[in-house]
Amino acid sequence: MKKSLGADTILYTTPVLVIATYDKKDVANAMTAAWGGICCSKPPCIAVSLRSATYSHGNIIEHKAFTVNIPSEKHVKEADYFGMASGRNENKIKKSGLTAVKSEIVDAPYIKEFPLVLECQLKEIVEVGLHTQFIGEIKDVKADKNVIKPDGTLDVGKIKPFVFLPDCRGYYGLGKKIAQAFSVGRL
Amino acid sequence: MKKSLGADTILYTTPVLVIATYDKKDVANAMTAAWGGICCSKPPCIAVSLRSATYSHGNIIEHKAFTVNIPSEKHVKEADYFGMASGRNENKIKKSGLTAVKSEIVDAPYIKEFPLVLECQLKEIVEVGLHTQFIGEIKDVKADKNVIKPDGTLDVGKIKPFVFLPDCRGYYGLGKKIAQAFSVGRL
Numbered sequence: 001m002k003k004s005l006g007a008d009t010i011l012y013t014t015p016v017l018v019i020a021t022y023d024k025k026d027v028a029n030a031m032t033a034a035w036g037g038i039c040c041s042k043p044p045c046i047a048v049s050l051r052s053a054t055y056s057h058g059n060i061i062e063h064k065a066f067t068v069n070i071p072s073e074k075h076v077k078e079a080d081y082f083g084m085a086s087g088r089n090e091n092k093i094k095k096s097g098l099t100a101v102k103s104e105i106v107d108a109p110y111i112k113e114f115p116l117v118l119e120c121q122l123k124e125i126v127e128v129g130l131h132t133q134f135i136g137e138i139k140d141v142k143a144d145k146n147v148i149k150p151d152g153t154l155d156v157g158k159i160k161p162f163v164f165l166p167d168c169r170g171y172y173g174l175g176k177k178i179a180q181a182f183s184v185g186r187l
Numbered sequence: 188m189k190k191s192l193g194a195d196t197i198l199y200t201t202p203v204l205v206i207a208t209y210d211k212k213d214v215a216n217a218m219t220a221a222w223g224g225i226c227c228s229k230p231p232c233i234a235v236s237l238r239s240a241t242y243s244h245g246n247i248i249e250h251k252a253f254t255v256n257i258p259s260e261k262h263v264k265e266a267d268y269f270g271m272a273s274g275r276n277e278n279k280i281k282k283s284g285l286t287a288v289k290s291e292i293v294d295a296p297y298i299k300e301f302p303l304v305l306e307c308q309l310k311e312i313v314e315v316g317l318h319t320q321f322i323g324e325i326k327d328v329k330a331d332k333n334v335i336k337p338d339g340t341l342d343v344g345k346i347k348p349f350v351f352l353p354d355c356r357g358y359y360g361l362g363k364k365i366a367q368a369f370s371v372g373r374l
Contacts, residue, residue: 185267
């Protein structure tokens with residue numbers, strides 16, 4: 001028996017996406033977003049939704065680029081901080097002690113200490129409501145060498161990504177592999 | 188030191204979204220998508236991306252509605268099956284043994300056995316490339332009564348959602364709560 005929870009954004013699960021951009025003075029900024037996901041395979045694209053009130057919103061429009069950085073569990077504190085403070089008031093990356101590296105591919109920085117980075121060129125802007133959706137074409141994906149397995153796939157046990165649950169506002173790590181996709185469901 | 192993996196859709200993590208729709212003859216269909224996420228808080232909206240070749244793509248355009256169903260670990264086999272077969276060739280929900288229930292709010296069915304459902308009215312269509320992005324306004328969220336805690340939030344230990352990792356194509360369950368958002372990052 002199902003019960004109504006009302007019209008709400010309760011999706012299980014949402015990712016933890018640290019969006020890095022440059023401002024008008026080319027100061028690197030980072031903010032954390034849970035509203036987003038891959039939106040196309042060819043060309044590879046990712047959509048991230050930001051409120052127009054955020055500093056990053058103007059930065060993306062200014063530079064037409066952003067990176068999506070995936071933090072490890074050990075940086076949950078910094079990721080959460082990036083989601084609360086504003087680059088309008090403080091240099092968040094500097095204050096966090098993390099390092100901004102200039103992308104050689106798009107006009108945006110990425111976070112050196114985070115194991116996985118998607119470098120994106122702004123492709124489209126979709127005004128949805130309170131949030132603006134920025135669709136970025138993924139120009140390259142970079143990962144720390146020590147999280148790449150010999151077969152070229154990533155070692156999730158080393159990346160240690162975590163997800164965000166919108167209703168309880170909890171960050172959860174990943175557990176065990178439960179099945180192989182495009183395989184377990186063969187009837 | 189980071190290494191380039193090329194322009195690819197390697198996001199950690201992506202959700203497992205079972206999209207349920209009616210076809211032209213009002214036969215319920217389900218397909219699994221990992222390309223999607225919340226895209227707006229007000230109005231609450233979710234974006235899901237489907238290839239135009241899918242049966243569900245035409246169904247959403249026909250009925251201007253869909254539901255997003257979140258499967259539990261115990262239904263990983265059915266969820267994976269929904270992502271491989273096509274409703275054009277077989278009645279997938281029937282074959283899976285699961286139950287389609289007609290939504291009272293939008294013109295789409297939902298999966299009775301899955302613990303969490305987002306009922307969506309089509310709001311916007313964005314052609315991105317190989318994939319079409321369907322933005323749905325979430326008209327209601329429904330959850331099984333036995334996964335709702337006394338405080339109104341969901342019990343993730345009972346829902347047991349799982350994520351999809353695009354490069355290794357693995358399904359992974361969730362692990363422990365690692366921190367509370369909007370709290371742990373207070374500097």
